[in-house]
Amino acid sequence: MKALEVKNLKVVFPTEEGIVRAVEGIDIEIEQGQCAAIVGESGCGKSVTSLAVMKLLSTPPAIVRMDKLEMNGMDILHLTDKQMQQVRGKDVSMVFQDALTALNPVMTVGKQIDEIFLAHGKLNFLDGQEGQKKHINVRKEAKRRTIEALKLVGISDAELRYKAYPHQLSGGMRQRVLIAMAFACNPHLIIADEPTTALDVTIQAQVLDILKDLQKKQNTALMLITHDLSIVMNMADVIYVMYCGKIVEKANTRELFMKPLHPYTMGLLGSIARLDDKRGKFVQIPSSLPSPMRKPAGCYFHPRCTYATDRCRQEMPHLEELENGRCIRCWNYQEIQNAGK
Amino acid sequence: MKTSYVIKRILLTVFIFFVVVTLCFFIPRIGVSDPASRYYPPQTAGMTDEEYEIIKEITREQYGLDGTTFEQYVRYMTQLFHGDLGTSYQSGSPKVIDCIAECLPWTLVLSITNLLISLVIGVLIGTMAAWKRGRWQDRALLNASTFTTALPSFFIALLLSFYLGFELEIFPAYTDQNMVSNFDWSWEAISTVMYNAALPIFSMAIGGIVSYGQSTRNSVIAVSGDEFILTAKAKGLSNNRVIYGHTLRNAMLPIVTQFGMNISGLIGGAVVIEKIFNWNGMGTLFLTANSNNDYPLMMGIMIFMSAFALVANLLTDFVYSLLDPRVTIGEKR
Incomplete structure (x- = not known):
């Protein structure tokens, strides 16, 4: 049973200037307890993918289509809004990028976590005693669990922080609160959308450690969305590289870092700073992401690709499946590999 | 919120109050050579000019208008410190404070009802317009707001008084003066007041509802994003929890500011409307005092209005800082 299975996800935004095809038919599979990273530049459709999986894109304006959306074997695609509310927060939850804007500024962080337990926690039953109604103070119980959740993400003085407002906490602390929220109901799947981008590098490492630690401890599947390959290295089991709304390469983390096949992936890896670097300078990808309204013909990457051929300019390559679950969308990957040797 | 800041803020309010009182004292006296002139008795035949001068002097003393303007000012301020607003020039020399006490409740009936109606209905309509963004409910509110911003409330009052009052005779176009003298807290008397107050309140509330509606709508839409x-x-x-617990709670912050500003206008905000419907409130009292050069009464009313506005502003700031924990007024970051 897979924690998440998405088949042929498409998201389109009709705008006045034209149709924006944000996501063009992508498949994602995440095993239980696995961490899958979706990597790509800003604007490649990563965040839209995560919101579409949560069914949180407002339609209209967005148009979302997919053939299959299952979480833990449960069909999510055909759930009503009401049923979906029961799934969100309980079976799947989210960690957002900027904790300052992602938290309600006029509500204490404690109350904001309480809400999750009040919505999903089955608080009038004590653990393991379902069916046997024992009256306990629901709000007190929610508070108790919230403080527990805050301690779990390494927040000291959890009782004190319970009463704090978001602006009274540091950036790292706020991000921990978001993580505590996401793990509150032990969901099968957590989607983390750029969870550390807004943080200092030192805090980044701490927050990632907590995220990884909790994920392993609770055997939660994690969908990590980021533009930063360096943080993925220690976190992810599988990496999806996304470009212009399409998956261009999928591989195990180790394989991807050892032997990237797609020129775009090579470019991304080339822009990571390494201590053992002997190249002396970064290999950068020339130019920038094309406008989502005027994507080039053929392979979307060809205008920026040093290996582009006539075929690349005319025909979009399909996602070719290789051994070991690895996938690649490139006409010339074999030639490029051979040339590199 | 620091105590030192609260004290500073209160002291500042008191200071502003005295500046306002001073301005209110001097401005009406600018350019008036002898304000007491209209109260002099006529010079009878056989009275010498010297005798008439003495009579004039006595009259000025009677009205507190003797001596230089500055001497009058010092006298007035001393009086004010003792909590005395003086005596009106009206016949019977009623105490200013009594005149105000008589008219204030009638103004508050209008303005408080208007404010509450505007707030409650406006917020409801605004929330609905935001919810139905771009649909007819939203467009209707936008059109209504263009309409009411262009039409001042006194013009709406005139229209209402003409059509609903004179033409259709649904509501009284002119306030029944017996209403005030016969008021005895009976159910009948209260319903008479409500009946008479309908048009003035309605003509003010139209603008208020739309204005609260529009700001609520914009605020809710901004917060929803x-x-x-x-x-x-x-x-x-x-959905309910998201709307009431998160969206509205945040969207209401600018509405609190607007409400606070409107509270400060509770006493002085309905002068023209009161005149149109002949409503015996502070506005009518002020206009009468003004046309009679009734300085003590004018001063008394203005002092009352400004004190009310200043206190309302002060309270709004304090309430706001309680509602929005991010506002830590007076603390340096």
């Missing part, structure tokens, strides 16, 4: 609303949805909260 904030990321913490997405977080709230991702937590699996019900």
Whole structure:
């Protein structure tokens, strides 16, 4: 049973200037307890993918289509809004990028976590005693669990922080609160959308450690969305590289870092700073992401690709499946590999 | 909120109050050579000019208008410190404070009802317009707001008084003066007041409702786009919980400011409307005092209005800082 299975996800935004095809038919599979990273530049459709999986894109304006959306074997695609509310927060939850804007500024962080337990926690039953109604103070119980959740993400003085407002906490602390929220109901799947981008590098490492630690401890599947390959290295089991709304390469983390096949992936890896670097300078990808309204013909990457051929300019390559679950969308990957040797 | 800041703020308010009182004292006296002139008795035949001068002097003393303007000012301020607003020039020399006490409740009936109606209905309509963004409910509110911004409330009052009052005779176009003298807290008397107050309140509330509606709508839409609303949805909260617990709570902050500003206008905000419907409130009292050069009464009313406005502003600031924990007024970051 897979924690998440998405088949042929498409998201389109009709705008006045034209149709924006944000996501063009992508498949994602995440095993239980696995961490899958979706990597790509800003604007490649990563965040839209995560919101579409949560069914949180407002339609209209967005148009979302997919053939299959299952979480833990449960069909999510055909759930009503009401049923979906029961799934969100309980079976799947989210960690957002900027904790300052992602938290309600006029509500204490404690109350904001309480809400999750009040919505999903089955608080009038004590653990393991379902069916046997024992009256306990629901709000007190929610508070108790919230403080527990805050301690779990390494927040000291959890009782004190319970009463704090978001602006009274540091950036790292706020991000921990978001993580505590996401793990509150032990969901099968957590989607983390750029969870550390807004943080200092030192805090980044701490927050990632907590995220990884909790994920392993609770055997939660994690969908990590980021533009930063360096943080993925220690976190992810599988990496999806996304470009212009399409998956261009999928591989195990180790394989991807050892032997990237797609020129775009090579470019991304080339822009990571390494201590053992002997190249002396970064290999950068020339130019920038094309406008989502005027994507080039053929392979979307060809205008920026040093290996582009006539075929690349005319025909979009399909996602070719290789051994070991690895996938690649490139006409010339074999030639490029051979040339590199 | 620091205590030292609260004290500073209160002291500042008191200072502003005295500046206002001073200005109110001197401005009406600018350019008036002898304000007491209209109260002099006529010079009878056989009275010498010297004798008439003495009579004039006595009259000026009677009205507190003897000596230089500055001497009058010092006298007035001393009086004010003792809590005495003086005596009106009206016949019977009633105490200013009594005149105000008589008219104030009638103004408050209009303005408080108007403010509450505007707030409650406006917020409801605004929330609905935001919810139905771009649909007919939203467009109707936008059109109504263009309409009421262009039409001042006194013009709406005239229209209402003409059509609903004179033409259709649904509501009284002119306030029944017996209403005030016969008021005895009976159910009948209260309903008479409500009947008479309908048109003045309605003509003010139209603008108020639309204005609160429009600001609520904009505020709700702005907050709905904030990321913490997405977080709230991702937590699996019900729609109601998202709207009432997160969206409205934040969207109400600018509405509190607007409400506070409107509270400060509760006493002086309905002068023209009161005149149109001949409503015996502070506005009518002020206009009468003004046309009679009734300085003590004018001063008394203005002092009352400004004190009320200043206190309302002060309270709004304090309440706001309680509602929005991010506002830590007076603390340096």
